[in-house]
Amino acid sequence: MLVQLRGVTRRFGSREVLKGIDLDLCEGETLVVLGQSGSGKSVLLKHINGLLRPDSGGVTVLGCDVGRLPERDLVELRRRVSYIFQMGALFDSLNVGENVAFPLREHTTLGEGEVRERVAAYLGRVGLAGTERLTTAELSGGMRKRVALARGLVLEPAVILYDEPTAGLDPLTGLAITRLIREISEGGETASLVVTHDLAVARELGGKVAFLRDGRFVFRGELEQAACEDGLVGEFVRAGGVRD
Ligand SMILES: Nc1ncnc2c1ncn2[C@@H]1O[C@H](COP(=O)(O)OP(=O)(O)O)[C@@H](O)[C@H]1O
Numbered sequence: 001m002l003v004q005l006r007g008v009t010r011r012f013g014s015r016e017v018l019k020g021i022d023l024d025l026c027e028g029e030t031l032v033v034l035g036q037s038g039s040g041k042s043v044l045l046k047h048i049n050g051l052l053r054p055d056s057g058g059v060t061v062l063g064c065d066v067g068r069l070p071e072r073d074l075v076e077l078r079r080r081v082s083y084i085f086q087m088g089a090l091f092d093s094l095n096v097g098e099n100v101a102f103p104l105r106e107h108t109t110l111g112e113g114e115v116r117e118r119v120a121a122y123l124g125r126v127g128l129a130g131t132e133r134l135t136t137a138e139l140s141g142g143m144r145k146r147v148a149l150a151r152g153l154v155l156e157p158a159v160i161l162y163d164e165p166t167a168g169l170d171p172l173t174g175l176a177i178t179r180l181i182r183e184i185s186e187g188g189e190t191a192s193l194v195v196t197h198d199l200a201v202a203r204e205l206g207g208k209v210a211f212l213r214d215g216r217f218v219f220r221g222e223l224e225q226a227a228c229e230d231g232l233v234g235e236f237v238r239a240g241g242v243r244d
């Protein structure tokens with residue numbers, strides 16, 4: 001088991017955002033967490049790489065108790081757990097190559113030649129070979145996401161957390177990014193957790209989905225099954241064009 005959450009709760013002021021979350025993610029597994037905006041999806045992800053700590057319950061990632069890990073060990077953990085932020089969050093003062101090289105320079109002792117090789121390899125993997133010298137201002141929305149993906153992959157993480165990977169993209173570009181995520185997750189040991197309100201992502205990735213509502217998982221199973229559910233889960237999934 002790479003990621004295990006048990007009874008995780010978290011409040012901000014008087015608002016309880018997570019109300020008892022259990023979650024398991026194994027090697028090679030992809031789980032899509034669906035939920036409306038504001039349902040706590042990003043808060044959930046931030047508990048897995050230790051950006052937030054739970055009020056109660058257990059968060060175990062790669063064998064570490066994330067809730068109790070000292071800050072310096074969290075840095076090491078984040079090297080193995082990649083968080084791909086909602087909006088890509090590139091450094092605008094760095095060019096594409098420097099953005100992708102950033103984690104390598106922060107976390108490894110690789111020499112310049114090796115850094116350059118790895119950056120080229122991962123840019124190639126996301127369909128952006130040879131774009132090292134572009135500035136972030138020259139990138140389209142889809143290209144920004146690809147660069148963010150390359151940067152998230154370059155340390156060869158054990159767990160990848162995707163936060164709304166298609167947010168702000170047109171449907172075709174969103175589909176291309178989702179297919180890339182599928183390619184990355186297929187056939188490897190990497191575990192992927194994808195949080196989204198975009199049903200097209202869940203459809204394209206296939207497999208298991210979990211539905212977050214009011215701080216709890218109210219459904220776990222196949223997407224087609226979710227479309228047959230009563231209430232919000234069924235309505236949400238059918239509204240995204242998934243039929244039973
Ligand atoms: N750092 C924070 N401080 C206070 N409230 C927060 C913080 N982060 C998230 N929240 C609140 O938690 C709720 C869930 O947020 P979030 O996880 O970002 O939702 P989602 O990603 O599903 O759209 C929201 O009501 C948000 O305002």
Ligand SMILES: [Mg+2]
Binds near residue numbers: 041042043086163164
């Ligand atoms: Mg969010």
